[in-house]
Amino acid sequence: MIEEPVRVLIVEARYYNDLSDLLLAGARRALEAAGAEYNVIQVPGALEIPTAVAIAEESGRFPIGVRYDGYVALGCVIRGDTYHFEVVANESARGLTELGINHRLAIGNGILTTDDEDQAHWRADPNQSDKGGAAARACLDLIALKRSLRGASA
Numbered sequence: 001m002i003e004e005p006v007r008v009l010i011v012e013a014r015y016y017n018d019l020s021d022l023l024l025a026g027a028r029r030a031l032e033a034a035g036a037e038y039n040v041i042q043v044p045g046a047l048e049i050p051t052a053v054a055i056a057e058e059s060g061r062f063p064i065g066v067r068y069d070g071y072v073a074l075g076c077v078i079r080g081d082t083y084h085f086e087v088v089a090n091e092s093a094r095g096l097t098e099l100g101i102n103h104r105l106a107i108g109n110g111i112l113t114t115d116d117e118d119q120a121h122w123r124a125d126p127n128q129s130d131k132g133g134a135a136a137r138a139c140l141d142l143i144a145l146k147r148s149l150r151g152a153s154a
Contacts, residue, residue, distance in 0.1 A: 006069040006143050008038040008136070011052045013075030013111070015045040022124035023074040023110055026132030031072075034140050039066070046075040046088050046111050050095025057105060070106030070139040074132055076124065079115045089113040106142035110135025 010027055014020050024040065031038045043052050053071045060067040073096055079085045092111050100107045110132050114120040123129040 006036045006140070007067065008036050008070050008072060008139060009053075009056050009068045010038055010040045010072045010074060010136075011049050011056070012040055012042050013044065013046045013049055014042050016076045016078070016120070019076045019112070019117075019120050019124045020074065022121070022126060023076070023112070023132030023135075026124070026126035026130045026134075027072050027074060027110065027136040029126060030133040030136035031140070036140065046077050046092040049073045049075055049092055049111065050099055053096070053099055053105070053107065057099075057103060070108070070143045072108045072110060072132075072136050072139050074110045074135065076112040076114065076120050078117060078120055085113075104146070106139050106146055108135035108137070108139030108142070
């Protein structure tokens with residue numbers, strides 16, 4: 001748990017509304033349990049999440065922009081009959097990884113990649129696999145690591 005309050009931005013893809021609601025509930029619960037402040041923005045799908053994180057990070061550098069300590073990416077990509085699943089799953093993960101590494105951002109990746117809706121529901125549900133909560137806790141852990149390596153109290 002982080003002692004100092006932190007500010008986190010949840011970027012939520014709303015392509016599958018019911019699954020997004022479950023992921024968001026888990027993320028909110030984890031952030032609130034840690035005493036973190038958070039905002040939520042919505043984007044259409046998983047491919048837009050890395051771009052939204054990059055825009056938010058850049059906006060925080062302006063005088064009226066909000067600085068975030070970390071980001072939680074929430075969304076779902078369900079396998080279909082075309083190659084589109086691989087493109088969306090791989091490119092959204094690649095985009096978040098590049099942002100994390102290149103800009104040293106604390107990002108919890110809660111973009112589910114599943115074979116079907118039943119699997120996605122089980123993984124998203126806060127009372128089952130709770131991947132939204134897990135992504136939020138990963139973000140908080142990275143924020144704490146970043147602070148401790150910089151000599152600040154977590």
